Amino acid sequence: MKNSKTLAILKDNLWTNNPIFIQILGICSTLAVTNNLRNTVVMTLGVSFATALGSMTLSAMKDLIPRKVRMIIQVLVLSFFVILIDILLRAYLPEVSKQLGPYVGLIITNCILMGRAEAFAQANKPLLSFWDGLTSGLGYMAVLLAIAVVRELLGFGTLFGLRIMPEGFVTWTIMIMAPSAFFLAAMVMWWAKNKQAARAAKAKAPTQGGKA
Amino acid sequence: MKKESLGYVVIFTFVVCALFVFVLAAANQFTKAQATANREFTEKAAVLDALGIAWNDKAQAASIYDAQVTRIDGSSPRAYRSTIDGTEYLAVEQSGAGLWGTITIILAATPDAGRIRGIQLIAQNETPGLGGRIGEAWFLSQFRGEKSDGGVRVATGAESKGTGDTNPDNGVLDGVSGASRTSSAFEAIVNNALKRVRAVAGGTL
Amino acid sequence: MFQKQIMMRRVLYALIPIAALSVWLYGPRVLFILATSLVAATLTEFLFERAKGGKTSEAVLVSGTLLALSMPPAAPLWVVALASAFGVFMAKEVYGGFGRNIFNPAIAGRLFVYISFAALMGQSFYQPGSFGQAAGSLFGQPDAISGATPLAIMRDGGSVPILDLLLGTRSGAIGESSIVLLAAIALYLVATKTAQWRLIVSTLGSGAALCIILWMAGVPGALPPQSLLAGSFVFVAVLMSTDPVSAPKKKGAQWAYGSLIGASVIVIRSFSLFSEGTSFAVLLGNSFASMFDRMASQSAQKRKAKTEAAAKEAGK
Known part of the structure; x- marks a missing residue:
């Protein structure tokens, strides 16, 4: 029983209720960091950890939090983890910290964090909330990585900074700029919704076959 | 005490804030030495890079720095003096406004600011992939050995090939294509740094 | 195969003189650009409409032609194909096809490649005249690329003879140059209530x-x-x-x-x-x-x- 719920959450956050293409959360960072795979990886890892740990902490103390200050406490706890990540990066991964610069602080503006805290951690057990936060982050990561692969490949001709495209390749400037993420995110949403609609239609078909 | 009563809310909020801030402060304190060491190493490495002195690892960078570079006392922002193969060079830290935030560089040049020895980028927040490319090697390395007694000019628009200027005697460098505002900002910062070099050589700190 | 659209046909007729003039100005290369753009646009729309069960509109031919005419004469063919396919896909088909698009597909496609390949496009202009021979070559990429369009010259404080501007013998995108011809087309389109x-x-x-x-x-x-x-x-x-x-x-x-x-x-x-x-x-x-x-x-x-x-x- 427990196991099936864990799996259900995983599937929900990665596919049926993906934060990017279904809930449309965390779009700002999708636009900002996806022109470069390395930044995307660190950013999405940061979001995954902050959401997982934040959700777990908030779930553990949910019975103590008065309704009136619920949101304030949520912001406090989430920003705590974001600042912690920033401090740790600065001390132990100075290069990455320098590269990401303001983006680490911007994790807190990611709607997924508050979204999971409000929608899930409030009503569930700490471990399950941790899992929910983590898988939400992974669902976010999967989409961002897909977009970043296209943008870095066409925009710079590289992947993770390694040259992939041949010498004469003309880079697509628009892929480096934020607007291209709009196109690509929209295409991902379109693809996913189509896929889900097709599957839903298929699942319905056997029972309602006669009516169609 | 009731969970929704005013007293509870105030005390709870206070305690939670105090607790989390305390942990953050502790984490900050705990990593402070490491973070400072990182910063110092970054600074020393940047000065060495600007001066064009090769180094292999952290420890070596520190010992070379101590042997060859002296920080000029009382200089603010920082200025450094170094002698390489019998020639004296000055290096200065210079900040200025970029397109989105402050750009900070270290520039090394002859004391009369007649020729740039090298430039190293310390901090920038320019658009990744556009203005942010001022941190790339092709951009910074074209400054190496550039004649600069009349200041330098970073070409923008159609004039810039966007691949790096190869003539060290024209005082003109290639801007980043698609980022003319950042390129112009960088030009202003370099020229201010050159002025500062002359000022430091003249004894103004 | 195409859905018949009288209005779109009139626009196409109106564009023929421009295309003819531009062949004289820039050489046979223009025809390749035109063909590439039309094929890419039509194919994109055809694939989408087939999946949806709709008909390919004749409007796509207008979009494809307009896009080709708005390209610089030395634009690489792959860029033209990309612009055309992007315009029809992103600005037309995703909105539901003909009649439902918010943005002009030709403009969307043109802008996509102009922003993506700004430097490449900027270097793709050349001097017009005698089937492209004024620039030194009948086919393909001319030897001498002169990027100075009249607007760029005026920006730098220069001036351009008004007669060249009116007749269209000046560098620029393929179909944009001749004011006289455009005026005649405007009259035709307005008279037939097409525009x-x-x-x-x-x-x-x-x-x-x-x-x-x-x-x-x-x-x-x-x-x-x-x-x-x-x-x-x-x-x-x-x-x-x-x-x-x-x-x-x-x-x-x-x-x-x-x-x-x-x-x-x-x-x-x-x-x-x-x-x-x-x-x-x-x-x-x-x-x-x-x-x-x-x-x-x-x-x-x-x-x-x-x-x-x-x-x-x-x-x-």
Whole structure:
């Protein structure tokens, strides 16, 4: 029983209720960091950890939090983890910290964090909330990585900074700029919704076959 | 005490804030030495890079720095003096406004600011992939050995090939294509740094 | 295979002289660009419509032709194909195909490649004349690429003979240059009720007015009035702002739409880093089109209600 719920959450956050293409959360960072795979990886890892740990902490103390200050406490706890990540990066991964610069602080503006805290951690057990936060982050990561692969490949001709495209390749400037993420995110949403609609239609078909 | 009563809310909020801030402060304190060491190493490495002195690892960078570079006392922002193969060079830290935030560089040049020895980028927040490319090697390395007694000019628009200027005697460098505002900002910062070099050589700190 | 559309056919007829002139100006290469653009556009629409079970519209031929005519003459064919496919896909098919698109597909495709490959496109202009031989080569990439379009020359304070501007013997995008020809086309399109004269007049009028005001006021960066004949301003006013799908339908809305496009062109030309702003201006206009329509019909309703109320009053 427990196991099936864990799996259900995983599937929900990665596919049926993906934060990017279904809930449309965390779009700002999708636009900002996806022109470069390395930044995307660190950013999405940061979001995954902050959401997982934040959700777990908030779930553990949910019975103590008065309704009136619920949101304030949520912001406090989430920003705590974001600042912690920033401090740790600065001390132990100075290069990455320098590269990401303001983006680490911007994790807190990611709607997924508050979204999971409000929608899930409030009503569930700490471990399950941790899992929910983590898988939400992974669902976010999967989409961002897909977009970043296209943008870095066409925009710079590289992947993770390694040259992939041949010498004469003309880079697509628009892929480096934020607007291209709009196109690509929209295409991902379109693809996913189509896929889900097709599957839903298929699942319905056997029972309602006669009516169609 | 009731969970929704005013007293509870105030005390709870206070305690939670105090607790989390305390942990953050502790984490900050705990990593402070490491973070400072990182910063110092970054600074020393940047000065060495600007001066064009090769180094292999952290420890070596520190010992070379101590042997060859002296920080000029009382200089603010920082200025450094170094002698390489019998020639004296000055290096200065210079900040200025970029397109989105402050750009900070270290520039090394002859004391009369007649020729740039090298430039190293310390901090920038320019658009990744556009203005942010001022941190790339092709951009910074074209400054190496550039004649600069009349200041330098970073070409923008159609004039810039966007691949790096190869003539060290024209005082003109290639801007980043698609980022003319950042390129112009960088030009202003370099020229201010050159002025500062002359000022430091003249004894103004 | 195609859905028959009389209006779109008329636009296509009107574009034939431009295409013919541009072959003389830039050589047979133009035909390859035209063919590439048409094939890419039609194929994109065909694939999508087949999946949906719809018909390929003849409008896609107009989009493909207009896109080809708005390319610089030495544009690589893969860029043309990409622009054409992107325009039809992102600006037309995702909105549901013909009649439902908010943005002009030709402009969207053109802008996509102009932003992506700014440097490449900027170097793809060459001197016109004698089937491309003026630039030194009959086929393919000419040897001497001269990037100085009249707008760029004027920006640097130079001047261009007015006769060249009128006849179109000056460097620029393939189909934008001949003002005389464009004027004739405008007359034909208006006479056959294919294009709305209000859209053409308001676009040209507001652009001209703003340009002259800025020039007279001596605003730094303002271009001389003859710049109105340069670049793609007239081309866009006659053929792009009049697109029946993406332009508004109500009278008042059409005036507002044209004025917005015309004024934006001049503002972008005078004050931005881009030397040409017509594509941005049209997209900007497109995004306001349905709002203008709505405002026009609302104010019409209000007026109607008022007169009815007045009539009632009088009837008492």
